[in-house]
Amino acid sequence: MASAMLNGAEHLTLRRGLSPNGLGFVGSDFHGKQFLKMGLVSNTRISKSGARAIVPKCSVSASRPASQPRFIQHKKEAFWFYRFLSIVYDHVINPGHWTEDMRDDALEPADLNDRRMIVVDVGGGTGFTTLGIVKHVDAKNVTILDQSPHQLARAKKKAPLKECKIIEGDAEDLPFRTDYADRYVSAGSIEYWPDPQRGIKEAYRVLKLGGKACVIGPVYPTFWLSRFFADVWMLFPKEEEYIEWFEKAGFKDVQLKRIGPKWYRGVRRHGLIMGCSVTGVKPASGDSPLQLGPKAEDVSEPVKPLSFLTRFILGALAGMYYVLVPIYMWLKDQIVPKGQPI
Template identity: 75%
Template sequence: MGSSLPYGAQHLALTPNGLGFNGSNLHGRNLPKIKLVGRNCNLRSKKLAVPRCSVSIPRPASQPRFIQHKKEAFWFYRFISIAYDSVLNPGHYTEAMRDDALEAADLNSRDAIVVDVGGGTGFTTSGIVKHVDAKNVTILDQSPHQLAKVKEKEHLKECKIIEGDAEDLPFETDYADRYVSAGSIEYWPDPQRGIKEAYRVLKKGGKACIIGPVYPTFWLSRFFADIWMLFPKEEEYIEWFQKAGFEDVQIKRIGPKWYRGVRRFGLIIGCSVTAVKPTSGDSPLQLGPKVEDIEKPVNPFQILIRFLVGTTASIYYLLVPVYMWLKNQIVPKGRPI
């Protein structure tokens, strides 16, 4: 499972799997951003202008993975919420990564109105309230078990807490100055609809920031990713934002420092995607019915099987950071791992 990739943020390349780095220092703050200009998915960076990109996915996003269905995700977080902050975050989403990712959101006013969609236990919210008054922040999540953890955190007591759906937000149009969503898009059955909602609730000039996974290139990691939940490619993030009507789409790559820039196994938290709403009102994108109707009765046995298979696949991604941490301890500094 070793990687032969060199590291260093200067190695930007176009590969058969899409735009990527031959290697990058994920932890440093000198990471380049990928900036999208215009409507034709033209990628530009300081080092390389890349022609029109194409989106290639293993299955349509309309065919959710096992824990990408809302009901399975509900039960998944019923159990994982018990140790979310103490077990999952230390291996996949550290405070340094959170603060680095939120830097791109331009949280530059204490009075800004912010919605944290899929806020979970409030881990990302804790980074937001460093820059914005807690009374101006609303945390939304579909999991009451995750939100129960938020209520235990004293510094988040003034935040508004709402149980809700990221694909059908309970906010009026042109409501917020900033939209933040971290570690949530991977559970959306219809990510395009969720990003369209982000556009709708933002004010003109408001900024959306979605922090989420990146798709692996290593075959075994792809196998488990495709079973578990949605790991978008960078091209997919770009296309979803642009179709919703956003402008100035940028991607900032992040990851645990002990990975030394390795991205081939995929990252549960691997990038921060930001974009600006250019005009007031709803998104110009028209969509059909929802991919998943949570009110529709389902077979409990089917939910159980999907939940068990998806949860089993997730174990692989609990082990990957342990493997990378061990390699970081063994392989001499200055050498790729």
């Protein structure tokens, strides 16, 4: 992912395909040499300037078991985590991992092209992503859903969101009727879903025929220390997993766009909270054809206080690592000569 891509001038779209050795990912590093990683086939889109997207050799997620669960934080821990983080979320987390430029770039594939569209922002939190949505859609047609009343309280205070519907709810059990919305958006929420496939299935169900889902989330890092904290903290899916979840739910024309802060300079091995924007189109009315069993986590069930406290504290400590990562990368951006990957 070249820095030009992060500036929104161009982007890389990924889809499934066959390489000579089977299912693979084909691209080139900064020196133009081809390389192959298991997972996907890349397509480049040409920008208006005629430039072609560059795929750095650390863009592909590191190898790990498919859908490996994190063992510290899930929805219950997230509820209390954001009880405190909501106070500084927009001022501490977003500047490093989810900037306005990144948000607008990530929302571009959602095709928010009609102000009359009905849009649901699932896991909308403080409404930071919703602010990008209401640039293109009338606020009265947008619903913000989150399990955290503390995050939603912040969203309610933002003037552009005054007309939005704001409700508490579960991303894996949405309170919307089938074939309800024109667009489904979820940014920075999938990390906490115990069963991401169920959440994507719900996205399919609530969309109208021809509606589009846009899920924005982290990508599994390649640096060993980042991988350790990713596994400890929450779910950092591989790019292949996002696409597989969409396809299994029934979506068509599934595409993945890589995103990141400008100062990452295309190198993503350390990992970041927002790493990709995945979209898919609903091809038929009704529920998803995918059948699933019981939910993996029921937030209404009681927890063991000691176990919960341990998981919460360890998860919060692991999360601090990803607060330090953007600071470290920003400092490197100031020191390393421009034009060189960091």
